[in-house]
Structures are given as C-alpha cells and as structure tokens.
Amino acid sequence: MNRRTLLALAPCALALLVAPPGAARAQPAAAVLTVQDRADLARIEAYLDGLHTLKGRFLQVASDGQTAQGEAWLERPGRLRFQYDPPSPLLLVAGHGLVVFHDSELNQTSNFPLSSTPLGILLADHVKLSGNVTVTAIAREPGQIQVTMVRTASPGDGSLTLIFADQPLALRQWAVVDAQGRETRVSLFNIEYGGTFDPKLFEYVARLPNGPGAGGGNH
DSSP: OOHHHHHHHHHHHHHTTOOOOOSOOOOOOOOOOOHHHHHHHHHHHHHHHHOOEEEEEEEEEETTSOEEEEEEEEETTTEEEEEEOTTOOEEEEEETTEEEEEETTTTEEEEEEGGGSGGGTTTSSSOOSSTTEEEEEEEEETTEEEEEEEETTOGGGOEEEEEEETTTTEEEEEEEEOTTSOEEEEEEEEEEEOOOOOGGGGOOOOOOTTSOOOOSSOO
C-alpha cells in the first residue's frame, strides 16, 4: 500500500465515525412508514439492543474505490475498535464517550464526541429508531433489509445505513455518507458473537516520546 493510497484512506476511515460539516445539502425527508416497516424497525431495535459484543474482519470501501481491511471489535454500549491491517498506520477507537482516530505514520491523533458521530446511533445505550433518530428509507431485497437514518437535529451532517441479513436478522454491513455526499461502506465477515474483551482494546494511550508508550490493546 503506497503513501497516496494511505492518504486517500485516512479521511475515509474518519468518515466511518465522523460526518464533518460541509456545504448545505437538501435535508432528507422522513420515510412514510407502513405497518410492515414499523414491525421491521421494532425487530431491528430489539436485535441491536440484544447485540452486546462481536468480533470480526472488516472490508472498507471508499467512494473512490479505495479499499482497506482489518480487525473490528464492537461492544455495546459505546465501544468500538477498528484496527487496520499493516502497512496501514490507521486506528479508530471509540470508548468513554469519545472517538479517537490515530495515524501512527504522521503521529497525528484526533478526538471527537461519540454522540456527534453517525455510528453513535449504533453504539447508543438503547437503540431507538425514532425521536432523536429519523428513518429516511427502508429497502428490502431477498434475504436482506436496510435502513437509512439521520440524526433528527442535524440531518444535513450525514446519514447512516445499516444493512442486515434477514431470517435470521444479523448485521452485515453499514454505510456512512458524509456532509459532502461521500460514502464509506464497511462489510463485516468472519463474525464471532458474544464473549468478553479486554477493556484496553477500547482505549488509546499516546506513545511517549523516546519511551515505550502504547496504542491500547494488542498490536
């Protein structure tokens, strides 16, 4: 993976969790929900509330076709780790109400409130697809259902689409569209559900100058 590719992937990695403000976009309208839609949303809420931990591989695809892979850990509520495969220097960690994005090659670290990010919807204590969240679209294909949503208070900041396998329901993919309309799509595979994780996986400790330091978790 060359430096140009890494530079292209960095903002896409950040877009997984952060939809930065940009030029004003048309605000999406709330979907008109049918009886089936409401039943499916209730199933999805119950499924996500029951989803406590998972571990798996991820494939990230940016809007320009750039790809990256790595290991993902999710622990609800509020914890997520995306550790990109070498030679990528990128790391995303969510925990303690913050999202930390670190580029070890540039030695740059950014922090954002988890509550301001699209995936904060997925990592919330209780997933509720109404009120603070507005569902803008529901689409179905054989064996699949996807739901697109925005934060009700700031719909122009970006959207989150969750894609599920159906019967049985299982989270398989999500897509984040930022304020400029750029999409970053993540697919999960080799998923393992349940279990417990070391809390250090969801912490980032800055590397000390001329010292050992740590990046949190296993590297």
